[in-house]
Amino acid sequence: MSREGVKSFDDVAMAYNKAFTLTPYIEEITNRALLYLNARYPIHLKGPAGTGKTVLAMYIAQLIGKPTTMIFGNEAVETSDIVGSDYGFTKKLVEDNYIHSVRKTVEDYEQKWIDGRIINACEKGYVLIYDEFTRSRPETNNILLSVLEEKVLELPINYYGNNKLLKIHPDFKIIFTSNPEEYTGVYKSQDALVDRFITLELDFPDYDSEVSIAIANSGITEELAKNLVLIVRKFRENNRSEFLVSLRDSIKLCKIVKEGKINVAYDNEIFKKVCIDVLTSGISVQRTHVDRAKIKEELDTIMKMVLQERTRNMVSQEQTRYYGGKR
Numbered sequence: 010m011s012r013e014g015v016k017s018f019d020d021v022a023m024a025y026n027k028a029f030t031l032t033p034y035i036e037e038i039t040n041r042a043l044l045y046l047n048a049r050y051p052i053h054l055k056g057p058a059g060t061g062k063t064v065l066a067m068y069i070a071q072l073i074g075k076p077t078t079m080i081f082g083n084e085a086v087e088t089s090d091i092v093g094s095d096y097g098f099t100k101k102l103v104e105d106n107y108i109h110s111v112r113k114t115v116e117d118y119e120q121k122w123i124d125g126r127i128i129n130a131c132e133k134g135y136v137l138i139y140d141e142f143t144r145s146r147p148e149t150n151n152i153l154l155s156v157l158e159e160k161v162l163e164l165p166i167n168y169y170g171n172n173k174l175l176k177i178h179p180d181f182k183i184i185f186t187s188n189p190e191e192y193t194g195v196y197k198s199q200d201a202l203v204d205r206f207i208t209l210e211l212d213f214p215d216y217d218s219e220v221s222i223a224i225a226n227s228g229i230t231e232e233l234a235k236n237l238v239l240i241v242r243k244f245r246e247n248n249r250s251e252f253l254v255s256l257r258d259s260i261k262l263c264k265i266v267k268e269g270k271i272n273v274a275y276d277n278e279i280f281k282k283v284c285i286d287v288l289t290s291g292i293s294v295q296r297t298h299v300d301r302a303k304i305k306e307e308l309d310t311i312m313k314m315v316l317q318e319r320t321r322n323m324v325s326q327e328q329t330r331y332y333g334g335k336r
């Protein structure tokens with residue numbers, strides 16, 4: 010039985026918590042999500058990779074304030090990972106020593122059941138985050154249909170020896186996340202499931218949110234973050250239909266510049282090469298057939314525009330400081 014799709018929420022939350030940034034854009038989506046969840050509808054955060062769906066799901070779960078379970082969808086996840094299954098046998102030795110001179114030992118085997126993550130959450134009214142649920146096979150996710158509609162979880166026949174329908178606690182909440190269906194490794198989500206939850210379409214956050222997120226994750230100065238994020242966003246805007254330039258790229262660029270103490274200037278060749286490496290990584294991963302030379306040229310133009318503007322601003326700030334704004 011594969012259990013690789015199931016990880017502890019605490020392990021993952023630790024990694025995300027430190028840098029979480031709340032901006033008006035994120036707050037607005039959060040409030041809508043809570044509205045639906047409190048009306049007992051599961052929610053589905055859908056959007057391109059690296060738009061912040063997973064961290065948002067975790068933030069929402071924290072606001073609900075109940076223990077949270079996470080499942081990471083992938084091809085190998087089985088219904089048994091979600092619900093539970095038999096997991097080998099336990100051996101019991103029964104010793105009969107009734108007559109002093111005779112010793113009888115009987116080995117007795119009992120089948121051992123392991124609860125899947127969802128059982129506890131369903132029973133006690135906790136929160137389940139099912140991240141990238143469309144990466145699991147649709148037949149794996151079928152078990153959730155009765156959970157969402159009839160509010161019961163159908164357990165396998167050998168669950169504690171009974172065929173049991175587990176009643177779902179009224180407070181049980183599910184937050185699904187997924188990437189658009191055109192992504193590789195993503196199954197089309199079943200209409201029956203989609204019909205039972207409310208989808209919030211996420212896109213990349215606004216400029217100010219992206220700057221705040223980049224600062225929180227890298228520790229870079231605001232002035233540098235503003236310029237680097239602007240380069241990333243202009244490049245993303247121009248190439249959206251071809252390949253992905255995500256929030257992770259803003260964060261990567263800011264982190265590398267900060268850690269490497271790289272001078273952010275158009276005449277700094279190292280900086281230009283770092284920008285090209287970071288921002289064109291997605292092309293090879295996504296195997297899009299784009300003209301790399303043309304892409305580099307375009308990125309060069311963007312860097313020139315943003316960084317010359319930066320130089321102009323710096324000169325004018327210097328002049329203001331020097332001449333006291335009189336010139």
Ligand SMILES: Nc1ncnc2c1ncn2[C@@H]1O[C@H](COP(=O)(O)OP(=O)(O)OP(=O)(O)O)[C@@H](O)[C@H]1O
Binds near residue numbers: 025187
């Ligand atoms: N509000 C936020 N505050 C701080 N960091 C954030 C925020 N939103 C996103 N990030 C950061 O942006 C990156 C992408 O976020 P996340 O993993 O949640 O995206 P995703 O949409 O789930 O991506 P994928 O579809 O690839 O799983 C992560 O490094 C995350 O820490």
